[in-house]
Amino acid sequence: MSMSATPWTRKDLLGLEGLSAEELTLVLEQAKAFKEVSLRPIKKVPALRGRTVVLFFLEPSTRTRTSFELAAKRLSADILNIQAASTSLTKGETIMDTVRNIEAMKVDILVIRHSVSGVPLTVAKTAAASVINAGDGSHEHPTQGLVDLYTILEKKGQIAGLNVAIVGDISHSRVARSNLWGLTTLGARVTLCGPPTLVPPGIERLGVTVTYSLKEAMREADVVMLLRLQLERQQQHLLPSIREYAALFGVNREKLAWGKPDMIVMHPGPVNRGVELAPDVADGPQSVIYDQVTNGVAVRMAVLYLVSGGRPAKTPKPAPHPERPVTA
Amino acid sequence: MAPTKLLLRGGRVVDPANRVDTTADLLIEGERIAAVGDRLSASGAEVVEADGQIVFPGFIDLHVHLRSPGREEKETVATGTRAAAKGGFTTICAMANTEPPADNRPVVEFLLAEARRSAVVNVLPIGAVTKGLAGESLADIGELKAAGVVALSDDGRSIMNAHLMRRALEYAKMFELPIISHAEDTTLSAGGVMHEGLVSLKQGVQGIPSTSEAVMAGRDLLLAEATGARLHLAHVSARETVDLIRAAKGRGVAVTAEVTPHHLALTDESLHDYAPNYKMNPPLRSEGDRAALRAALRDGVLDTIATDHAPHTQAEKDRDLEAAPFGVIGLETAVAVLLTVLVKPGLLSLTQLAAALSWQPARALGIPRGTLSPGAVADVTVVDPGRAWQATAETFESKSLNSPFIGWALHGGVTEVFLGGRRIVHTGEVVTP
Numbered sequence A: 001m002s003m004s005a006t007p008w009t010r011k012d013l014l015g016l017e018g019l020s021a022e023e024l025t026l027v028l029e030q031a032k033a034f035k036e037v038s039l040r041p042i043k044k045v046p047a048l049r050g051r052t053v054v055l056f057f058l059e060p061s062t063r064t065r066t067s068f069e070l071a072a073k074r075l076s077a078d079i080l081n082i083q084a085a086s087t088s089l090t091k092g093e094t095i096m097d098t099v100r101n102i103e104a105m106k107v108d109i110l111v112i113r114h115s116v117s118g119v120p121l122t123v124a125k126t127a128a129a130s131v132i133n134a135g136d137g138s139h140e141h142p143t144q145g146l147v148d149l150y151t152i153l154e155k156k157g158q159i160a161g162l163n164v165a166i167v168g169d170i171s172h173s174r175v176a177r178s179n180l181w182g183l184t185t186l187g188a189r190v191t192l193c194g195p196p197t198l199v200p201p202g203i204e205r206l207g208v209t210v211t212y213s214l215k216e217a218m219r220e221a222d223v224v225m226l227l228r229l230q231l232e233r234q235q236q237h238l239l240p241s242i243r244e245y246a247a248l249f250g251v252n253r254e255k256l257a258w259g260k261p262d263m264i265v266m267h268p269g270p271v272n273r274g275v276e277l278a279p280d281v282a283d284g285p286q287s288v289i290y291d292q293v294t295n296g297v298a299v300r301m302a303v304l305y306l307v308s309g310g311r312p313a314k315t316p317k318p319a320p321h322p323e324r325p326v327t328a
Numbered sequence B: 001m002a003p004t005k006l007l008l009r010g011g012r013v014v015d016p017a018n019r020v021d022t023t024a025d026l027l028i029e030g031e032r033i034a035a036v037g038d039r040l041s042a043s044g045a046e047v048v049e050a051d052g053q054i055v056f057p058g059f060i061d062l063h064v065h066l067r068s069p070g071r072e073e074k075e076t077v078a079t080g081t082r083a084a085a086k087g088g089f090t091t092i093c094a095m096a097n098t099e100p101p102a103d104n105r106p107v108v109e110f111l112l113a114e115a116r117r118s119a120v121v122n123v124l125p126i127g128a129v130t131k132g133l134a135g136e137s138l139a140d141i142g143e144l145k146a147a148g149v150v151a152l153s154d155d156g157r158s159i160m161n162a163h164l165m166r167r168a169l170e171y172a173k174m175f176e177l178p179i180i181s182h183a184e185d186t187t188l189s190a191g192g193v194m195h196e197g198l199v200s201l202k203q204g205v206q207g208i209p210s211t212s213e214a215v216m217a218g219r220d221l222l223l224a225e226a227t228g229a230r231l232h233l234a235h236v237s238a239r240e241t242v243d244l245i246r247a248a249k250g251r252g253v254a255v256t257a258e259v260t261p262h263h264l265a266l267t268d269e270s271l272h273d274y275a276p277n278y279k280m281n282p283p284l285r286s287e288g289d290r291a292a293l294r295a296a297l298r299d300g301v302l303d304t305i306a307t308d309h310a311p312h313t314q315a316e317k318d319r320d321l322e323a324a325p326f327g328v329i330g331l332e333t334a335v336a337v338l339l340t341v342l343v344k345p346g347l348l349s350l351t352q353l354a355a356a357l358s359w360q361p362a363r364a365l366g367i368p369r370g371t372l373s374p375g376a377v378a379d380v381t382v383v384d385p386g387r388a389w390q391a392t393a394e395t396f397e398s399k400s401l402n403s404p405f406i407g408w409a410l411h412g413g414v415t416e417v418f419l420g421g422r423r424i425v426h427t428g429e430v431v432t433p
Ligand SMILES: [Zn+2]
Pocket: B155, B156, B157, B182, B234, B235, B281, B282
């Protein structure tokens, strides 16, 4: 991986759709620099000293929020946590009212998680602060997509030319969408696998292959990524039963043998053990699930740093850069 | 006292009922059209120079949500009919999904009284098909007819019970009332926000499949065929529905169908940034659907253009795409949008436009309007095709601003409107009586 000359010019990170290979590479390189920091005894750098990061989570998510919080702390930012229960949104205040109020406090970065697709984009259109999408509805989860790219790169040394199978509820998965854009942009071959009720018709037009057979999906795969199944899907007539789903699309040790011996197993978490992944596979030698969690902090540090106007560097400079191009 | 005379001189008179598209004078005497012809005598008449302008029969909109009674924060009869006049509409049909709904005589009478008091254009009430729009039992249709409704519709809701729809079609026959179907199988569309297609897939938004409309339209066409009743399909949006209507018309089914300016002008791509002003039901569909709608309007498979004017407050639309209500306003931009996107590029003739906006809606209701024949009521709309303007929040008479066309550069503006010979719009502005 060589240093990219492309500067980061976006005010926001709303999705991986539309990001160039150069931009993706830039974030991954920056994340690598920060991962080195996280291996030092003192893990803190002053890159965001004096900046305020708001973690605005309107949908519960301990994992992503914790990862962002740790990332912001390691960059020495001031952090404000706002969660669904502590806002007045339930009293009829619109999301835009709340954002205007937060903005009035002159914050620098808004990290937004929302159950409705498009909310971070709507906020970013009017907010002066940088907006980072921490997952919106079924749309995108760009930092998770970047974490997955980083982890694949770390384990496989490259992304171009790899076969990546994404298995599960593609229709409702923001992780699948972000991975689809990131992986195809960086030259991987993506195969989507799940029952036809959970794989949107026409998705092949986005440059991926679809199969309803897990065996087929795993045959050539270098990476298999399992998605979390929302257990209420069977009430929506999308599945006859969780048991049948696990039988057809869950990966256990026996089915793992359908893939190459060096195939890695990924999952964005939290895992429904025994549904999409058997415990012995989740904890087995091919699983990189905990690497994904570790890398989450470094990748989110990179994203916070870049949107705040940082410039790529092997070792981040102590002083924050005041200028910030707004061209996103 | 002799009736007032008014001469519209030298305009391009477009009157599809009489196959007229020619430069001529049009003479109005009192409430009626007296003559259309070359160099009519101006003696004793007020002369309006219409050189370079188009003289249409007043537009008729079969699908307007006036919101009165009950939701006057969105629209009133006064503001809704001022919006209609400004857009060149001289007759509008008021949908029954008010609060309370128009499923009984007092509500219809309230609307008509309100119209006598404050309406700028003709308001024709539509009655509910079922009590409370609940889709469970027939409304008192005879009573509604006696109160003055011109059609029946549960629009906004779909009548999911096929047996009830069959009985409604049969029963309405004795009153010669068309049933206007909002065709939507809600078991297929439930939870959907925008058209199910590549755009909804990319955006992670739950889709409303074309089949939710086509399945129900297919059912209603078969029921209309079996019962011999008059069916009008509201706001057709999907290519599949167009194909079903074409086939039904080929079999002689008594069906008419409408399409909205927004479905003719826009596609689901407009929702790329999740803006609630592009959210309506049925949703904006794909490029292929839009092309099919345009072709069907040209070849007459789709008969009428209706706005489905559906006002909502800014507070309601200032929410995320899922929470915002369905519906957009359309009365004031309709003809300009149609001239800009269809007529100017040569996709629709002025005669076809006038037929869809005036003559065909009048025929669908069986009312003696929508033409410039001598002796007809003088509902006349004059349009300057050269007028370039931009729809902004300030240009609307409607109480609501939920238009998908705000900011659009439009070509063609309504200049003068006459209702029964009386001027209600002058130089583009509503004349306050
Ligand atoms: Zn409707």
